[in-house]
Amino acid sequence: MTKKEWPLWEIFIRGQHGxxxxxxxxxxxxxxxxxxxxxRDVYTRRKEGVSIWVVPSAAITASAPSEKGPLFDPAESKVxxxxxxxxxxxxxxxx
Amino acid sequence: MYAQMVKSEGxxxxxxxxxxxxxxxxxxDRGEKIExxxxxxxxxxxxxxxxxxxxxxxEIVGQLPEGNWITRAPTLERKAILLAKVQDxxxxxxxxxxxxxxxxxxxxxxFEKLHSGAMKYSSIFNYPTLTWADMGAxxxxxxxxxxxxxxxxxxxxxxxYSRAMIRICKEESFxxxxxxxxxxxxxxxxxxxxxMAQDALNRxxxxxxxxxxxxxxxxxxxxxxxxxxxxxxxxxxLRQKFVDETVPQAEYLxxxxxxxxxxxNEERGHYDFAEPDWxxxxxxxxxxxxxxxERLGARREAWDKGAWFRDGLTAYAEKAAARRAASNVAAE
Numbered sequence: 001m002t003k004k005e006w007p008l009w010e011i012f013i014r015g016q017h018g019x020x021x022x023x024x025x026x027x028x029x030x031x032x033x034x035x036x037x038x039x040r041d042v043y044t045r046r047k048e049g050v051s052i053w054v055v056p057s058a059a060i061t062a063s064a065p066s067e068k069g070p071l072f073d074p075a076e077s078k079v080x081x082x083x084x085x086x087x088x089x090x091x092x093x094x095x
Numbered sequence: 096m097y098a099q100m101v102k103s104e105g106x107x108x109x110x111x112x113x114x115x116x117x118x119x120x121x122x123x124d125r126g127e128k129i130e131x132x133x134x135x136x137x138x139x140x141x142x143x144x145x146x147x148x149x150x151x152x153x154e155i156v157g158q159l160p161e162g163n164w165i166t167r168a169p170t171l172e173r174k175a176i177l178l179a180k181v182q183d184x185x186x187x188x189x190x191x192x193x194x195x196x197x198x199x200x201x202x203x204x205x206f207e208k209l210h211s212g213a214m215k216y217s218s219i220f221n222y223p224t225l226t227w228a229d230m231g232a233x234x235x236x237x238x239x240x241x242x243x244x245x246x247x248x249x250x251x252x253x254x255x256y257s258r259a260m261i262r263i264c265k266e267e268s269f270x271x272x273x274x275x276x277x278x279x280x281x282x283x284x285x286x287x288x289x290x291m292a293q294d295a296l297n298r299x300x301x302x303x304x305x306x307x308x309x310x311x312x313x314x315x316x317x318x319x320x321x322x323x324x325x326x327x328x329x330x331x332x333l334r335q336k337f338v339d340e341t342v343p344q345a346e347y348l349x350x351x352x353x354x355x356x357x358x359x360n361e362e363r364g365h366y367d368f369a370e371p372d373w374x375x376x377x378x379x380x381x382x383x384x385x386x387x388x389e390r391l392g393a394r395r396e397a398w399d400k401g402a403w404f405r406d407g408l409t410a411y412a413e414k415a416a417a418r419r420a421a422s423n424v425a426a427e
Contacts, residue, residue, distance in 0.1 A: 004409055005203050008196070025262075026193045028202055030405075031412035042186050045179075046266075065133040 008057040009035040011042075013049035021053050029054075097153030097217040097241060099308040100380065101146040106319040123324050128254040131197040139323055142316075144198050145214070146325060147256055151191035152209045152216035156390050158184045160224040161233060169227060173277075177230060180270055187263045194255040210395050218376060219306050221384030222298070228281050228288075232295035234274015236303040236341065242267050243337050244307070247327035256325070275344065282348040289349070296345065297353045301371040307334040309373060338366050 006028040012021035024043050029035035035054040043049070063071060079085050088095050109117055116136055122129065129135055158181050165181065168174035192202055208214040219237055224230065245267060249260045281292040308314060308330040320326035328336075338357075345352050356369045378384065 005201060006405070006409065008193075025190060025258075026196075027189060030408040031415065034408065034412075041182075042189050045182065045186065062132065065130065 006030050009039075009054045010057050010060060011035075011039045012053035012055070013039075013043055014051040015049055017050055021051065024048075026057060032056075097157070097244075097306075098146045098149040099215070099217060099306070100314075101142060101149060101316060101320070106322070120322070123252045123322075126250075127252075128257060129252050130254045138319070139325075140198050142320065142323070143253055143256065143325055144195055144200050146320075147191055147195040147198075147259075148200070148205050148208070148214050149216060151188045151195060151205065152214060153220065154184050154188035154191060156209075156216040156220045156394060157237075159390050159393055160220055160222070160386075161230060163224050164227060164230050167227070168230075176273055180234070180273060183266050183270065187259075187266070190259040190262055191256075194253075194259045197255045206398060210391070210398060212382065212391065215380065216390075217306060218379040218384065219302050220390060221379050221386045222302050223386050225298075226291050226295060228277070228291040228295035229299070231274050231277030231281060231292065232299040234270050234272075235278050235344070236274075236296075236299050237306070238267060238270040238274060239341060240303050240306045240337050242271060243333045243340075244328075250324070250327060252324035278348055278350075282350055292348065293350050296350050300353050301375075304334055304337070304368075304371045305373075305376045305379075307331075307337070309376070310370065313373075335365055338368050342366055 007030075008026050009029055009032075010026050011024050013024050014021045027035065027038050027042055029038050032054055036052050039052050039054060044052070075081075107116065109120065112120060115134055119129075119134065119136060119139075129139075161177060161181050161184075165174060165177055168177050192205060195205060196202060205214070209216070219240075224233065242264070245260055245264050249257055249264055251257045251260065278292055278295075281288045283289075311317065311329045311331045314330050317326060317329055321329075342352060342357065354369045356367065358367050360367045379387070382388075
């Protein structure tokens, strides 16, 4: 049995030209080059993408679940950020 | 489905729960997804590791009975299709192992538990695949039975498991249809070919029914798992649904389901059918099925004989990283 486990990589795929890369899952690989090769077999068997990013999982810093309130709740009261907050008379036309 | 008799931990009423446990259960009840870093009861975590791990092992071991026929497929097209199908199973195993790892177990630990027999895989893969028609029966019945369970599991409470299920379900329909296509070809073929198709149905019918696990009255772990939404339907519900959908498909093929008691029950709106031999099921689970030793032996051998290759890739990655570091220093 191998003592050292291969590191975990997070896989991002660009589905179509012009779209963002999206997180699709993770996999183990010894290095970045192999991670891309494996990602191609694991996540694009049905032509799901045009480009692959691989990132060591250990390099990702995530917000803590307990921070959810302080981080995201303040946006709730700022409804004026949405264009429909403002009534513009029909006479003005499309805006 | 590929998870049978997963032992789940405890079962408390809302009043008996700690505030944390109650808040957790209420989130699950509201249909919220639980994500890896969030608080969860220890029992939920442990049960899910067992369940997702067993599911992953089943995908991986499930490659063996079909891999058996890749080199003997009747045409090049059939061979390419079967190869793609078996490759999908490897992919499904990898999605599920990754989901299990988010719960704090490592990949190697999971492999080790499979190889030592501490963790199980589905009983179905301990039956042999004797003829080409078995490739039809496995796709049609075994993948068909798996779909029954996996479709509702897309709504499971654990986020990574749910997302793995969504990916798997997208691909699974191909598996069942390619199996049924093999059955159609053989059932419409020569009398010998039709006989092979019937024989495959005869051998795989009851083992497929066993895939759903023991009858609800003997299934002790269901209630807690259903409250946690890591099990969405009871074993008997899913088994009934499978029989109701599969019998007309067998009729279309002109094949006979090997159950003399099988009969449409107008009143219930379901088929009445015979239970599989549960004594046989428990023997297979215990390790005494026709192919248990062969399957685990193949897994262990692949793992042990691949060690030098895994180590080699690790050594290369380390060397390359050291070389990059050295050239960076030189450039500064």
